[in-house]
Amino acid sequence: MSDRRLPTLEYTEYTNRQLVAVPLAVLIVALAVLGGMWVVTGSPVTLGLEFTGGTEIQLAATADGPVAESTVRGAFGATPASIRTIPGDDSTVVTFGEGVEATELETQAQAAGLTVASVSSVSASFGGETQRLAVYGVAIAFAGMSLIVFALFRVLVPAVSIVVSAFSDIMIPLAVMSLLQIELTLGTVAALLMLIGYSVDSDILLTTNVLRRTGDFYESTYRARTTGVTMTITSIVAMFVMAVVAFLFGIDLLTAIGVVLVIGLSADLMNTYLLNVAMLRWYKFTGVAR
Secondary structure (H helix, E strand, O other), rough: HHHHHHHHHHHHHOOOHHHHHHHHHHHHHHHHHHHHHHHOOOOOOOOOOOOOEEEEEEEEOEEOOOOOHHHHHHHHHOOOOOEEEEOOOOOEEEEEOOOOOOHHHHHHHHHOOOEEEEEEEEEHHHHHHHHHHHHHHHHHHHHHHHHHHHHOOOHHHHHHHHHHHHHHHHHHHHHHHHHHHHEOOOHHHHHHHHHHHHHHHHHHHHHHHHHHOOHHHHHHHHHHHHHHHHHHHHHHHHHHHHHHHHHHOOHHHHHHHHHHHHHHHHHHHHHHHHHHHHHHHHHHHHOOOO
């Protein structure tokens, strides 16, 4: 019995305001970062090729290894937006903004004695449409999740706590992406959609145990926390390993997805077991339920 009471002592040592202070402060900082980036650059995060339009050309490695950056810059008339090397095969990926023709880049690369492995282009109009669809997709998924949560519990405070937690779980990874210059691509959008599911899963587990299972508040919280933390940490470890392996092999998309999920799942631990617990405790002992 003494072991089961340890978490009770942990939570009772802090007021609800103290529990929500850290999650809310982190959320405010994340929103400030996104807002500042939006004011400065016109977008809260760096947009990938799928959303901005442009051309990407992949150059095969030479006998001496990857193509030198100075060689790349001297080969093309236009200034590259980015140059990166893929460790797996030492090829070099060069990205150009909208307005640069793929055929022109191929001609210039061949004239400089470089071997073109592949070329891909996205028009600005198509990129803009893709960007709108991605935003609509995330917004619809979040709205649908919110409606389902309200339908499940039909009580304002617990449902709001889940929605706020899920919102924070998305904003925090977006802010870190902005700071680390991780591009928003279709892959990272998929990672954000996955975070909505992960977040709601842990929050619903906690809320269901507190509102609908037997036992007092702290016993129910401890029971949900034991299961939820185990699930989330397992997912964090798996995503971290994926990100490291993808980074070593130069798979940028999987690296970005792994980083976004690790950050989002870590934020979910904080939001669920600090913010959500505090709001549920207020509801049970001080708020409407009392």
